[in-house]
Amino acid sequence: MNNTAVLQPPRAETFGPRPFARWDANPSVRLGQLGAEPPMDDLVNQLHQTVHGFADRVMRPIGRDLDRLSAEQVIATGSQLWSFRDAYASLGINMEALASFPPELMPDIFAILFEELGWGDAGLAISAGVDLMPHYMAAKFGNEFVFKAYPEELIGCWGITEPDHGSDSLDANGAIFHAQGKYGRPNCVAKITDGKVIISGQKSAWVSNGPIAELAILYCAAETKDGVDPRRGAVVIVPLKSLGVSKGKPLEKMGQRALPQGEIFFDNVELDIDHLLVAPEDYKKGVYAIHSEANALMGGVFTGCARAAYEHAYAYAHERKQGGVPIIRHQDVAKRLFHMARKVELSRAITRRVTTFNMTNDMPALQAAMFSKVTATQHALEVASDAVQMFGGNGVTCEYPVEKLFRDARSSLIEDGCNEILAIKGGTLMIDPDRLTPTA
The missing domain is CATH 2.40.110.10 (Butyryl-CoA Dehydrogenase, subunit A, domain 2)
Structure with missing residues (x-):
């Protein structure tokens, strides 16, 4: 008797939302707001929609207006920076709220939160992110003094x-x-x-x-x-x-x-x-801990920045006509949009994957967080640059949003460790001493 199991093909209806036979004759799928995103938990989806609406209605117009001011004007009394801060505070995204979410949802919440904030405005997103750092890291280090002595409302x-x-x-x-x-x-x-x-x-x-x-x-x-x-x-x-x-x-x-x-x-x-x-004896651990968090945050923010640049270019390619047709009908434009979308997807995927690993592993992998930061920031610059090119002369004017996105993305290759140094540092973290041949 042959005991070898025979692998039976699964029934057709187990694949996809519709059986193959009922696909359209000319199959095509429109990706969602977050690309090839599988169904989200209801709680995560609710947070996503709330933060996306905030990024659209509040962050984008305020970020655009602040971009045109001097640095002194940005922080002055009456500046819209303070309107942003008040509106963001009303969302209730603080340590108490984050601690209330089920732990298994935290990687998705973290990645989606900072992608949406980065989609709204990268500078304001980072301002919101570093706001959390004193209390967030105090919680990571098990220090209760900070929470008792200083309210989270402090900047x-x-x-x-x-x-x-x-x-x-x-x-x-x-x-x-x-x-x-x-x-x-x-x-x-x-x-x-x-x-x-x-x-x-x-x-x-x-x-x-x-x-x-x-x-x-x-x-x-x-x-x-x-x-x-x-x-x-x-x-x-x-x-x-x-x-x-x-x-x-x-x-x-x-x-x-x-x-x-x-x-x-x-x-x-x-x-x-x-x-x-x-304390000094634990300083290396302290640097490792905060850098792991900061690089993951940067991955999320600049996935959002890249997505914003791609979406502007995608919309413009359907509206702008050259040669009697929308420019998306030109092969080079369609090809460029494909690679822009691919880079956004890759940035999102690696950020989510790294965040999940680091939040569920006994200790975060700093080199993995660096994968996320370097990939997302480099892709943000490339996607924003392609968006400027696609807009042509309009792309380098202040009337269109892509030149600002390009400037925002360019700064990210230096923030939280310039990418060249991160690659060298990350490479040293990948050394396996057990594989090294002892020197004479």
Whole structure:
């Protein structure tokens, strides 16, 4: 008797929404708002529709108007930046709300939330994202003091890069340093003494929300009884109304002009030791943790930015006529749109996949978060560039939205670690020491 199981073909009706025989004679499927998205949980779908409507009605017009202002005007009293912040707060997206969602839904919620915010306006999306950082990371590190001492309504920021230390600030274990390289003098140092943390120095002009922030999660070198060691730094929660804190002017920049960025200075700022979130012995873990979260967030935001550029180009290709037909009828335009859509899908897929892995694994994979950030930001620049090209001369004018999207996307290749450094750092994280041949 032959015991080999025979694989029977599944019944036709198990495939797709309709049996093959009832397909249209000329089959064609229109993808949804999020592309080739499988059915979502009702709760996730409700959040998606709410945030999408907010991004469309609130973020896009405000982001467009803020883009045309000076950096000082953006943060001034009466600026629409504050209207955005009030409207976003009314959505109730805070740590308490996020903690109420079923854990299995969190990867989808995180990825869709930041994609929709990025679709609305990348600069405002990042402002909203870094707002969460002090309390979000305090929760990750199991610190209850921050929640008891400081309300979530405070505007948050993340201070890590310094005037003399950019992406290398994210390389706490020195994995990518040249053998003859030296970190040099830290620009900001936290002196840790019995019961106190005393901070001196400055953070660079690239602190997102820096000019308006009220609470910072600060990453800096630490001074202990053994001296100053930037590789054994400290993570400190700093209320920015503390005595000795001051701020520089908001930064004028090419893209993401709705996102206030600027220097923060610390002149012997003294805090109780309760504000120390991560001690020097755990500093590498602290950098690893926040960088994993930040790079995943960037993946979501710039998937949304790329999608916005693609959608504008797609609509324009149906409206604009050349040679007597809509330009989408021209083969090169159709081909270009295909590759733009493909890149958006790839960015979305890798961001969702990485977010799911990192939220369900015992420890997040930083190199995977870097996959998401590098892929989504590079694709956002390429898609936005193609959109500008498709709009032709109109694409480089301020009357059309794609030139702003191109500028916003260009900045992203440097934010949260420039992509070249992330690729090198990510490569070192992929080394398997068990496969290396011992050197003589």
